[in-house]
Amino acid sequence: MVNVAILGFGTVGSGVAEVLCGHESSIARKADGLIRLKYILDVRDFPDSPFKDCFVKDFTVIENDPEVDIVVETIGGAGVALDFTRRALEAGKSVVTSNKELVAAHGYELTRLAQEKGVCYLFEASVGGGIPIIRPLSQCLAANEILEIYGILNGTTNYILTRMIRAGLSFEAALAEAQEKGYAERDPSADVDGHDACRKICILAAIAFGRHIYPEQVPTEGIRGISLADVDYAESAGKKIKLLGRAIRLDDGRVCAYVAPHLVDQSDPLAGVEDVFNAITVRGDAIGDVMFYGRGAGKLPTASAVVADVMDVARNLGHRKALLWDEGGQDAAGGVAEFKSRWYVRAAATADELKHALGGKLPAGRGTGDGEAACLTDEAMTRAELDRRLAGLEPLSVIRVLD
Amino acid sequence: MVNVAILGFGTVGSGVAEVLCGHESSIARKADGLIRLKYILDVRDFPDSPFKDCFVKDFTVIENDPEVDIVVETIGGAGVALDFTRRALEAGKSVVTSNKELVAAHGYELTRLAQEKGVCYLFEASVGGGIPIIRPLSQCLAANEILEIYGILNGTTNYILTRMIRAGLSFEAALAEAQEKGYAERDPSADVDGHDACRKICILAAIAFGRHIYPEQVPTEGIRGISLADVDYAESAGKKIKLLGRAIRLDDGRVCAYVAPHLVDQSDPLAGVEDVFNAITVRGDAIGDVMFYGRGAGKLPTASAVVADVMDVARNLGHRKALLWDEGGQDAAGGVAEFKSRWYVRAAATADELKHALGGKLPAGRGTGDGEAACLTDEAMTRAELDRRLAGLEPLSVIRVLD
Numbered sequence: 060m061v062n063v064a065i066l067g068f069g070t071v072g073s074g075v076a077e078v079l080c081g082h083e084s085s086i087a088r089k090a091d092g093l094i095r096l097k098y099i100l101d102v103r104d105f106p107d108s109p110f111k112d113c114f115v116k117d118f119t120v121i122e123n124d125p126e127v128d129i130v131v132e133t134i135g136g137a138g139v140a141l142d143f144t145r146r147a148l149e150a151g152k153s154v155v156t157s158n159k160e161l162v163a164a165h166g167y168e169l170t171r172l173a174q175e176k177g178v179c180y181l182f183e184a185s186v187g188g189g190i191p192i193i194r195p196l197s198q199c200l201a202a203n204e205i206l207e208i209y210g211i212l213n214g215t216t217n218y219i220l221t222r223m224i225r226a227g228l229s230f231e232a233a234l235a236e237a238q239e240k241g242y243a244e245r246d247p248s249a250d251v252d253g254h255d256a257c258r259k260i261c262i263l264a265a266i267a268f269g270r271h272i273y274p275e276q277v278p279t280e281g282i283r284g285i286s287l288a289d290v291d292y293a294e295s296a297g298k299k300i301k302l303l304g305r306a307i308r309l310d311d312g313r314v315c316a317y318v319a320p321h322l323v324d325q326s327d328p329l330a331g332v333e334d335v336f337n338a339i340t341v342r343g344d345a346i347g348d349v350m351f352y353g354r355g356a357g358k359l360p361t362a363s364a365v366v367a368d369v370m371d372v373a374r375n376l377g378h379r380k381a382l383l384w385d386e387g388g389q390d391a392a393g394g395v396a397e398f399k400s401r402w403y404v405r406a407a408a409t410a411d412e413l414k415h416a417l418g419g420k421l422p423a424g425r426g427t428g429d430g431e432a433a434c435l436t437d438e439a440m441t442r443a444e445l446d447r448r449l450a451g452l453e454p455l456s457v458i459r460v461l462d
Numbered sequence: 463m464v465n466v467a468i469l470g471f472g473t474v475g476s477g478v479a480e481v482l483c484g485h486e487s488s489i490a491r492k493a494d495g496l497i498r499l500k501y502i503l504d505v506r507d508f509p510d511s512p513f514k515d516c517f518v519k520d521f522t523v524i525e526n527d528p529e530v531d532i533v534v535e536t537i538g539g540a541g542v543a544l545d546f547t548r549r550a551l552e553a554g555k556s557v558v559t560s561n562k563e564l565v566a567a568h569g570y571e572l573t574r575l576a577q578e579k580g581v582c583y584l585f586e587a588s589v590g591g592g593i594p595i596i597r598p599l600s601q602c603l604a605a606n607e608i609l610e611i612y613g614i615l616n617g618t619t620n621y622i623l624t625r626m627i628r629a630g631l632s633f634e635a636a637l638a639e640a641q642e643k644g645y646a647e648r649d650p651s652a653d654v655d656g657h658d659a660c661r662k663i664c665i666l667a668a669i670a671f672g673r674h675i676y677p678e679q680v681p682t683e684g685i686r687g688i689s690l691a692d693v694d695y696a697e698s699a700g701k702k703i704k705l706l707g708r709a710i711r712l713d714d715g716r717v718c719a720y721v722a723p724h725l726v727d728q729s730d731p732l733a734g735v736e737d738v739f740n741a742i743t744v745r746g747d748a749i750g751d752v753m754f755y756g757r758g759a760g761k762l763p764t765a766s767a768v769v770a771d772v773m774d775v776a777r778n779l780g781h782r783k784a785l786l787w788d789e790g791g792q793d794a795a796g797g798v799a800e801f802k803s804r805w806y807v808r809a810a811a812t813a814d815e816l817k818h819a820l821g822g823k824l825p826a827g828r829g830t831g832d833g834e835a836a837c838l839t840d841e842a843m844t845r846a847e848l849d850r851r852l853a854g855l856e857p858l859s860v861i862r863v864l865d
Contacts, residue, residue, distance in 0.1 A: 078605050078748055089604050091783070183602060189749040191594070191602030199586060199594030201492050202481050202769035328755060331734045345481055345766035346592035346756060352731060353752030363748035366605035378781040380494070 061090070061373040064098035064121040066143055067134035068105060068114075071157050071184070074362030075131055076110050079369070090370040097127060118143055122150050129372050131365055132156040137164050148172045148180065155368040157184035157361050163258035167271040167386055174381040181368040181382070186212065186259045187337050189360030190353040196341060197266050197382050203343025205267040209305040209461075210339030211332050212259040214355045215243045215250035216282050216302045221333045223290050224299060230285060242335055252281035253302065253318040260304030260316055263339070264392075267306065268314050271387030278395050280319040289405060289456050292433040296403075298322040299330045303461065307398070315394040321461040322403050322435070328352075329461075399439040401460035407431050407453040416448050435460060464493070464776040467501035467524040469546055470537035471508060471517075474560050474587070477765030478534055479513050482772070493773040500530060521546055525553050532775050534768055535559040540567050551575045551583065558771040560587035560764050566661035570674040570789055577784040584771040584785070589615065589662045590740050592763030593756040599744060600669050600785050606746025608670040612708040612864075613742030614735050615662040617758045618646045618653035619685050619705045624736045626693050627702060633688060645738055655684035656705065656721040663707030663719055666742070667795075670709065671717050674790030681798050682721040692808060692859050695836040699806075701725040702733045706864065710801070718797040724864040725806050725838070731755075732864075802842040804863035810834050810856040819851050838863060 063079065065072045079086065079096050087093045098121050099113045108114075121127055130147040134140040137160050144161065147154050148169065156162065162169070162182045173180035183193045187210075196208075211217050215237055222233035234251065237243035249255050257279040264272040282302050293300050301323045306316040323330045328350050332338040337355025342348050354360045372379060406413055410432040413419075419436040433456075436445070445457070466482065468475045482489065482499050490496045501524050502516045511517075524530055533550040537543040540563050547564065550557050551572065559565065565572070565585045576583035586596045599611075614620050618640055625636040637654065640646035652658050660682040667675045685705050696703050704726045709719040726733045731753050735741040740758025745751050757763040775782060809816055813835040816822075822839040836859075839848070848860070 074748075082605060082607065085607065086605065189746075190752055191598035194602050195594035195598050198774060199597050199767065199770050201773050202485060202489065202766040204485065204488065328731070328734055331731055343592075343766065345762040347760075347763060349593055349754070349756030351752070351754060354750050357750075359748040360750060363605040363746065364602065367602050370604050371601060374783055375781070378778070380777055 060093045060095055061128045061376065062095050062097040062126045063129045063131060063369060064100065064127050065096065065131045065133065066100045066118070066140070067132070068099050068101040068103070069133060069135070070358045071361050071365065072099070072131070072133035074358035075133065075365050078359065078362045078366045080110070086366070086370060090373045092373065094369060094373050097124070118146070122146050127152055128376065129153045129155060129369055131369065132158055133365070134158070135160065137161050141165055144169055145172065148176050148178060151176055151178060153179040153181070153372045155181045155365055155372065157182070157365055159185040159255070159258040159262060163261040163274050166262065166265060167384065170381055170383050174383060177377065179372050179379050179381065181372065182262070183368050184361045184364035186262050187339055187351065187353070188355040188357060189364045190337060190339070190351050190355060192263070192339050192351050193266060195351065196263065200341060200343050200346060200349070203345045205308065205341060205343050207305070207307045207342040208263050208267045208339065209303050211301055211329060211337050212256040212304045212339065212355065213250055213302060214335035214337055215247065216256070217332065217337070218242050218335045219251070220282060220285070220300055220302065223285070223287060224294070227287060229287060230283065251283055253279040256302060256304040256318045260306050260318060264306035264314050264316050265384045266382065267341070268308055270314070270385045270391040272306070272314055272316055272392045273387055276316070276392035278317045282320055284456060285320055286456065288431070289458065292405060293322050293403065296322070296435055297325050298460070299325060300458065301329060301332070309394050313393045314391060315398050316392055317395045319459055321459050323461045327461065396443065397441055399441055401439050401462055402436045402445050403433065403456070403458045403460055404436070404445070404449065404454055405431060405433040405456040406449070407455060412452065416452055431455060463496045463498055464531045464779065465498050465500040465529045466532045466534060466772060467503065467530050468499065468534045468536065469503045469521070469543070470535070471502050471504040471506070472536060472538070473761045474764050474768065475502070475534070475536035477761035478536065478768050481762065481765045481769045489769070489773060493776040495776065497772060497776050500527070521549070525549050530555055531779065532556045532558060532772055534772065535561055536768070537561070538563065540564050544568055547572060548575065551579055551581060554579055554581060556582040556584070556775045558584045558768055558775065560585070560768055562588040562658070562661040562665060566664040566677050569665065569668060570787065573784055573786050577786060580780065582775050582782050582784060584775065585665070586771050587764045587767035589665050590742055590754065590756070591758040591760060592767045593740060593742070593754050593758060594767070595666070595742050595754050596669060596785070598754065599666065603744060603746050603749060603752070606748045608711065608744060608746050610708070610710045610745040611666050611670045611742065612706050614704055614732060614740050615659040615707045615742065615758065616653055616705060617738035617740055618650065619659070620735065620740070621645050621738045622654070623685060623688070623703055623705065626688070626690060627697070630690060632690060633686065654686055656682040659705060659707040659721045663709050663721060667709035667717050667719050668787045669785065670744070671711055673717070673788045673794040675709070675717055675719055675795045676790055679795035680719045680721060683723065685723055687859060688723055689859065691834070692861065695808060696725050696806065699725070699838055700728050701863070702728060703861065704732060704735070712797050716796045717794060718801050719795055720798045722862055724862050726864045730864065799846065800844055802844055804842050804865055805839045805848050806836065806859070806861045806863055807839070807848070807852065807857055808834060808836040808859040809852070810858060815855065819855055834858060
């Protein structure tokens with residue numbers, strides 16, 4: 060029998076308890092033995108919980124109990140979660156988490172520590188919620204050199220953009236709706252400013268390219284600047300606006316990683332990913348493009364990914380090989396400023412002025428009567444080159460095109 | 463060092479040799495040690511091959527060489543491939559394959575034999591080519607009860623249907639084009655009659671539901687009967703025709719598995735899967751729907767999945783847990799006749815006659831001037847019930863609707 064302790068009885072933590080106990084017998088069959096929930100650590104009291112006998116308030120109880128094999132960390136953040144994760148690993152317990160912030164900031168250190176101690180640090184649920192991506196990327200696609208990985212990594216912003224596109228809501232109205240539905244937090248900045256997507260692309264990049272990429276190395280832009288005019292122009296050009304995290308392997312070995320809105324062609328499978336769904340595309344030299352699609356968040360989807368990691372550890376106790384990558388550093392990431400793409404520009408200018416500056420083609424659907432025009436460049440260029448060409452004009456919106 | 467022997471130097475086998483040797487150093491790094499291609503078994507001579515020193519014509523050389531740890535079987539079929547696979551496993555060697563026919567027919571026996579011998583029988587490449595699906599389904603989604611699994615499992619038929627939909631080609635013309643491009647065999651029946659998709663859904667069902675399902679238990683219908691009229695009617699109803707393999711867990715424990723064309727709504731992510739691409743949707747009780755998308759065939763995509771399995775075996779030599787399911791049997795599969803769905807019917811009748819019989823709504827786009835009409839039923843019903851209602855009418859085409 061394998062004993063599990065859950066740290067934090069929030070949305071994901073309580074989902075893990077539910078899935079572990081609700082599927083006990085089928086999980087035992089698949090994991091070659093019973094997995095027992097022994098402790099739940101939370102500062103709060105849950106006298107009516109079906110798991111009420113499991114609660115403890117002191118982490119040392121878990122840390123010092125040699126029966127605990129696996130610690131599930133669903134506290135979130137990089138404060139106490141980091142401390143408990145380190146201590147659990149030091150105590151020879153495997154740790155499974157959905158905490159993207161912690162993995163993005165300290166994944167290198169924590170995976171090494173796990174390896175030293177002969178245990179595991181697994182985090183399938185940290186990217187894409189329940190969508191399988193970490194294991195497929197590290198195992199199934201292992202025979203590929205990964206060239207690029209990109210995707211819709213944040214469900215909240217995808218919901219907001221979908222409502223802007225489908226219902227013509229303004230960003231503010233769509234955000235308010237997302238908050239009402241519980242898809243967005245009261246303080247939505249982690250989502251709408253792209254920080255959540257940034258952490259996820261860091262984790263994916265580390266696995267795909269083998270070196271730690273830190274969030275502060277990843278230029279990150281959210282969707283606050285997207286207007287309905289941009290949505291309409293994009294539509295008339297046969298494109299949809301999506302917030303993407305991207306990581307591209309450069310020839311010099313660096314990883315060019317960034318988060319920003321993009322105009323995505325309607326024919327791209329990512330364009331059809333709507334509402335709170337996520338999708339991640341991996342481009343490998345042998346496989347070409349593969350895409351993984353599903354619910355990127357939510358209690359049970361995320362919990363099911365955590366429990367799958369728990370089962371993997373339980374099945375392979377003492378044998379499972381660590382998922383490792385190399386240390387990060389200044390030379391690991393960069394090149395976003397030199398990264399060329401086509402651009403969408405909306406500016407307070409006439410169509411002729413814009414066309415003259417950029418030599419591109421104008422989306423057909425909207426007139427220029429309201430003192431602005433929009434254009435897609437024909438050529439791929441750096442942002443600096445774009446700005447040079449736009450000199451003297453007043454851009455209202457500048458968005459990369461995904462080609 | 464781990465030594466590999468490839469059986470069969472055809473498309474996939476030669477791709478495996480290329481990927482293994484082309485990525486030698488990165489594979490060695492990820493697999494914790496060098497993987498050496500020691501033998502290639504083929505009856506033909508390849509004097510100009512860069513691998514010419516590896517060729518042998520006698521399987522016993524491989525069978526009796528204790529240095530060979532992993533045998534890659536890319537012969538195909540269930541004849542000599544079955545014999546060699548058994549003998550390799552008996553000799554204590556792990557076997558990796560892309561051979562869906564063999565896994566669908568003998569997977570139960572071969573996985574058990576592998577377990578007995580303490581080795582592995584892996585077949586990620588047998589479904590979806592390079593798309594990761596076997597490992598995600600068996601590991602990442604392990605905490606879910608799988609409710610249903612369905613998908614576009616055959617690239618050739620999807621290409622043909624895409625060309626019928628997009629270019630208005632007849633089935634015959636689209637098939638001829640697919641043959642010209644090398645997507646379809648000279649004898650296309652394994653693809654167009656659904657047998658290839660049938661084998662794949664058997665494998666997926668075994669992993670998802672835990673019992674072996676044999677191809678002969680799976681009613682299988684291909685796409686020869688699809689006409690351009692059906693494509694047009696479907697389009698006017700906002701649907702696309704796709705050949706799907708489906709496996710649904712019934713309440714009585716049986717698996718309802720079949721292969722047939724379906725009308726898929728445009729809003730379903732499967733509707734956007736075009737050309738030779740494959741996509742597989744898994745519905746779990748916790749995760750909801752997840753979809754896996756990519757190239758379902760082709761030399762390098764398929765080879766990359768085979769090599770990933772080889773790396774997995776090499777990394778976990780002696781430790782990797784077997785992927786197992788239970789024996790099949792008459793009670794394992796069934797229920798297709800009782801399985802209700804909405805239906806599309808085209809018949810030599812007036813719209814009124816058809817509407818009267820079925821009470822459904824008519825796709826808007828086409829008239830009935832040419833002596834036929836089409837209808838989607840509003841209600842889900844069994845095929846028998848549909849036939850009862852159609853008594854006296856002459857159906858030209860009957861296709862399930864995916865809801």
